[in-house]
Amino acid sequence: MSHKIKTYLSNLVVAFIVISSLVFALFPFYWAVVTSIKPNELLFQVPPAWVFEPTTKNYELVFKDWKVANFLTNSVIVTSISSLLCVGAGTLAAFALARFKFRGRESLASELLSIRMFPPVVVAIPIFILAYYLNLLNTYTILVLVYATFNIPIVTIIMRSFIDEIPIEIEESGMIDGCTRVTAFLRITLPLCRDAILSVLVLSAIFSWNEFLFGTILTRMETRTLPVIAGQTMTQRGIDWGPAAALTIITAGPMLLFGMLIQKYLVRGMTFGAVKG
Amino acid sequence: MPAFAIVFFIAIYPTVYSFVISLEDFSITNPGAANFIWAQNYVELFLNDDRMRNALFNTVSITAIAVTAELLLGLMLAFTFNQNFPGNGIMRSAILMPMMTTSVCVGIIWRLIFNPNFGIANYFLSVLGLPPVLWLSDVNVALFAVSLADIWQWTPFMFLILFTGIRSLPVAPFEAAKIDGASNWQLLRRLYLPMLKRVVLIAVILRIIDVLKIFDIVYVMTKGGPAMSTDTVTMYIYRVSFDHFHTGYAAALSWVFLVIIMLASAVFIRYVRYAE
Numbered sequence: 166m167s168h169k170i171k172t173y174l175s176n177l178v179v180a181f182i183v184i185s186s187l188v189f190a191l192f193p194f195y196w197a198v199v200t201s202i203k204p205n206e207l208l209f210q211v212p213p214a215w216v217f218e219p220t221t222k223n224y225e226l227v228f229k230d231w232k233v234a235n236f237l238t239n240s241v242i243v244t245s246i247s248s249l250l251c252v253g254a255g256t257l258a259a260f261a262l263a264r265f266k267f268r269g270r271e272s273l274a275s276e277l278l279s280i281r282m283f284p285p286v287v288v289a290i291p292i293f294i295l296a297y298y299l300n301l302l303n304t305y306t307i308l309v310l311v312y313a314t315f316n317i318p319i320v321t322i323i324m325r326s327f328i329d330e331i332p333i334e335i336e337e338s339g340m341i342d343g344c345t346r347v348t349a350f351l352r353i354t355l356p357l358c359r360d361a362i363l364s365v366l367v368l369s370a371i372f373s374w375n376e377f378l379f380g381t382i383l384t385r386m387e388t389r390t391l392p393v394i395a396g397q398t399m400t401q402r403g404i405d406w407g408p409a410a411a412l413t414i415i416t417a418g419p420m421l422l423f424g425m426l427i428q429k430y431l432v433r434g435m436t437f438g439a440v441k442g
Numbered sequence: 443m444p445a446f447a448i449v450f451f452i453a454i455y456p457t458v459y460s461f462v463i464s465l466e467d468f469s470i471t472n473p474g475a476a477n478f479i480w481a482q483n484y485v486e487l488f489l490n491d492d493r494m495r496n497a498l499f500n501t502v503s504i505t506a507i508a509v510t511a512e513l514l515l516g517l518m519l520a521f522t523f524n525q526n527f528p529g530n531g532i533m534r535s536a537i538l539m540p541m542m543t544t545s546v547c548v549g550i551i552w553r554l555i556f557n558p559n560f561g562i563a564n565y566f567l568s569v570l571g572l573p574p575v576l577w578l579s580d581v582n583v584a585l586f587a588v589s590l591a592d593i594w595q596w597t598p599f600m601f602l603i604l605f606t607g608i609r610s611l612p613v614a615p616f617e618a619a620k621i622d623g624a625s626n627w628q629l630l631r632r633l634y635l636p637m638l639k640r641v642v643l644i645a646v647i648l649r650i651i652d653v654l655k656i657f658d659i660v661y662v663m664t665k666g667g668p669a670m671s672t673d674t675v676t677m678y679i680y681r682v683s684f685d686h687f688h689t690g691y692a693a694a695l696s697w698v699f700l701v702i703i704m705l706a707s708a709v710f711i712r713y714v715r716y717a718e
Contacts, residue, residue: 176527179522179525179527180527182518182519182522183522183523183527183533186515186519186522186537187533187536187537189594190536190537190539190540190594190598191536191537191539193540193551193552193555193594194539194551196551196554196555196562197547197550197551197554200554208560209559209560210560211559211560211565212565213560213562213565283457283700283703284654284655284657284675284676284696284699284700284703285655285657286655286657286676286679286680286696287457287460287679287696287697287699287700288456288457288460289680289683290456290460290463290683290689290692290693290696291455291456291457291459291460291463291693292456293470293684294459294463294470294689295455295456295459297470371542374544375544375545375546377544377545377546377657377658377661378657378658378680382684392544392545392546392547392658395544395546395547395550396546396549396550396658396661396662398550399549399550399553399662399663401665406554406557409550409554410550410554413547413550413551416544416546416547417543417544417547420542420543420544421539421542421543423542424538424539424541424542425535425539425542428535428538431538431602432602432603432606435541435599435602435603435648436603436644436645436648440603440606440607440641440644440645
């Protein structure tokens with residue numbers, strides 16, 4: 166009997182923890198969405214109006230008056246080019262680190278890792294000056310280069326942890342059958358890494374899309390990305406909450422969906438391969 | 443290796459260049475007129491800069507608060523979700539959502555929740571019969587409010603890593619201990635925690651390094667206010683260099699901060715190696 170009560174109690178505790186964590190995790194999203202579709206006159210009502218006729222006015226305003234389509238395009242261009250670039254370069258580097266023995270191999274790996282540890286604000290100053298002298302301020306090029314650079318170490322380290330798991334014998338047997346090193350890599354190893362490559366692609370896209378600091382200092386109106394515009398709605402006084410919430414959803418939404426796609430690889434990605442999921 | 447060339451060009455070269463700047467009275471507004479002033483920036487920084495001390499204190503406070511809370515909540519969630527119950531998988535996915543949210547958006551959402559006039563946080567307090575709180579404009583509360591946003595965003599990360607760690611443990615020792623009559627508490631203290639040590643270490647140190655760099659959330663929620671009570675090192679460096687244009691001094695600040703972070707990372711790499 167006492168055993169039964171004990172199980173019952175522990176089930177109750179589990180249910181309580183699960184439900185409250187779900188509420189804590191999801192309520193802020195719910196609230197942002199609700200704010201973005203609430204008619205303006207109900208926005209400041211206390212107690213809040215839980216039931217109301219939803220409106221798309223804020224989204225229309227954001228696209229029409231704030232020209233968000235431009236910034237969305239900027240974000241898409243910068244994110245996609247920089248992700249492709251860093252996954253390409255990072256995969257090759259990972260292959261080199263995993264398959265070739267050369268002096269300083271291990272220290273190179275930890276050097277790459279420490280670049281990831283850099284606080285962006287520390288390199289922001291010299292990169293800003295560099296961009297200024299190279300006439301690259303307010304261009305896609307500088308954003309793409311910066312984002313790719315910051316993500317290459319991550320891609321390299323994660324991809325290396327994947328390639329390390331593929332037995333080198335597969336490549337060697339390919340080479341016996343007449344492949345060169347390069348074709349063995351292209352035809353055998355690369356296809357085996359397809360899922361891994363897709364997941365680092367998504368991961369680096371998430372990092373680039375969400376980046377804020379460099380987006381702020383290296384751009385002017387023409388090349389601003391979405392998070393920068395969203396951040397700028399937070400002025401000290403008189404925030405336009407309806408449209409700001411709509412912009413928040415537009416900014417955060419796509420990467421939330423992408424993130425869900427690569428859940429399986431999220432652990433390895435976010436710990437740079439240190440923990441294998 | 444083109445990758446290394448780019449990494450060198452965008453990450454290493456600027457770092458060296460920023461060290462040169464930190465020895466000058468360089469300003470972005472007039473880059474030609476910089477004079478070499480030896481270590482004056484560093485002397486000023488170590489002897490007279492109360493704001494840096496304040497920012498450093500705030501940064502460490504936020505880090506301590508957030509990482510502690512994230513670890514405890516993460517552990518609790520990981521063990522909870524390790525049980526079997528219906529809907530486990532889908533609910534697990536749902537609570538991971540905050541960590542994939544754009545940090546700027548996390549800041550905006552929490553600023554919306556903490557709004558003093560119509561924010562939902564104060565409404566919930568009033569439902570419970572509690573007085574309203576000035577979340578982001580009370581000097582004693584703002585730091586916790588900012589930490590809470592970080593906790594909301596990153597507890598899922600802690601949970602995910604710990605959960606993965608627990609799932610990859612061997613089953614046999616736990617079965618054996620249960621047969622020998624070990625209590626749940628004993629299982630936790632004598633088996634789970636020691637076996638999870640490496641994973642916990644990685645998660646905690648990654649989080650520490652990341653929270654030390656916290657910027658987006660602070661920038662959006664408080665810009666370091668009220669009365670500098672949430673001013674972090676990154677926020678301070680940003681202001682000095684991009685609002686006041688004291689670029690040389692900001693570079694010196696960056697270097698000191700960089701050394702601090704590097705030490706933290708060195709500890710990270712060593713501990714992980716050691717644990718392996």
